[in-house]
Amino acid sequence: MTKAETNFLVKLRSSGLRPTKQRIKICEVLFNRDKTFHFSINDLTNIIQNQHNEKISLATVYNTVHAFKKKGYLKEINIGNDMSYFDTNTTSHHHFYDEQTKELIDINSQEVEIKKTPTPPNGKKIEGVEVTFKISKKSSL
Numbered sequence: 001m002t003k004a005e006t007n008f009l010v011k012l013r014s015s016g017l018r019p020t021k022q023r024i025k026i027c028e029v030l031f032n033r034d035k036t037f038h039f040s041i042n043d044l045t046n047i048i049q050n051q052h053n054e055k056i057s058l059a060t061v062y063n064t065v066h067a068f069k070k071k072g073y074l075k076e077i078n079i080g081n082d083m084s085y086f087d088t089n090t091t092s093h094h095h096f097y098d099e100q101t102k103e104l105i106d107i108n109s110q111e112v113e114i115k116k117t118p119t120p121p122n123g124k125k126i127e128g129v130e131v132t133f134k135i136s137k138k139s140s141l
C-alpha cells in the first residue's frame with residue numbers, strides 16, 4: 001500500500017466511514033492533487049463515473065463528502081441560489097465565482113482588505129470573513 005493510500009484509509013476511518021473501493025476512489029480524486037479543487041456533489045459524481053469509470057451513487061458521494069466536511073477535511077462554500085460547493089483548501093480564503101462557467105477561483109486572503117465590519121448580535125463574535133466576488137465576462141463595446 002502506498003503512503004497516499006494509507007493516508008486515505010486514515011481519513012476515511014477518522015470520519016467514521018468504512019473504506020470501500022468507491023470511497024477510496026473519492027479520496028484519490030479529492031486529495032491526490034497539488035492544486036485546490038472546488039466541486040459540487042454532482043461534479044464529483046460525474047468525474048468518478050466518467051473519468052474513472054467507477055460505478056458510484058450520488059448518495060455515497062454525498063455521505064462521504066459531508067463526513068469529510070464534518071471532520072474538517074473539506075470546506076463547504078455557499079454561493080447562494082442553493083448552489084453548494086466544496087473546497088479541498090480548508091484555510092480561510094476568498095473566491096471569485098464565475099456565474100457563466102460556474103467556476104470558483106481562490107483569492108489569497110491578503111488580497112482582500114475589509115475596512116469596516118458590523119457589530120455582531122449580543123453574545124456573538126465574528127468567526128471569520130469570507131467573501132465571494134461574482135465575476136462575468138466583460139462585454140465588448
Ligand SMILES: [Zn+2]
Nearest residue numbers: 036087089106
Ligand atoms: Zn477555495
